[in-house]
Amino acid sequence: DAKTTQPPSMDCAEGRAANLPCNHSTISGNEYVYWYRQIHSQGPQYIIHGLKNNETNEMASLIITEDRKSSTLILPHATLRDTAVYYCIASSLIQGAQKLVFGQGTRLTINP
């Protein structure tokens, strides 16, 4: 699976959009980009995933560049409860089998 690079930490004001970048320059054609987050002392929580197109769900939006070498997770109106470590993962799915390779992630702090 391709290695991903994320900034170690970011701050964002409550109510503003939080934009979390991720580089995955060696991503292969069959690898999806996944985002998970982990709030202190809990298991990681799935947020969103995508292959080529931009994706949106009730939690966030995922913007993937045309060359697929980087992506941005957008939390449109950040709240204090969005404070967490966010992980960007590039992973392929082979006959349903998958392992997630977590990096160090980005520690996002939402400030009041």
Place this chain on the structure above:
Amino acid sequence: KAGVTQTPRYLIKTRGQQVTLSCSPISGHRSVSWYQQTPGQGLQFLFEYFSETQRNKGNFPGRFSGRQFSNSRSEMNVSTLELGDSALYLCASSLGDRGPGGGYTFGSGTRLTVV
């Protein structure tokens, strides 16, 4: 619907002992994966089971083993415990046989302390 259930939540063991952790996946999910999380190494993949067969394996020594039962429940065993095995052990479940949609659902973990 019920989430992924891991038992016990906390465990203290002595070096050299063995331990068994349990994971009940979401109803209908057939894939169960196990991860170890430590402050130094972060989240690391241990193994994945699907339909009672190990389908993926990480880079952990043979002291770490697992199994899955016909009802998809899974257990993880660590033998001859070492101090470095102290960690949060997380279980994640998914449908496992379709596309990547929905991702994995993680449990709250079992915190193992080896003394």
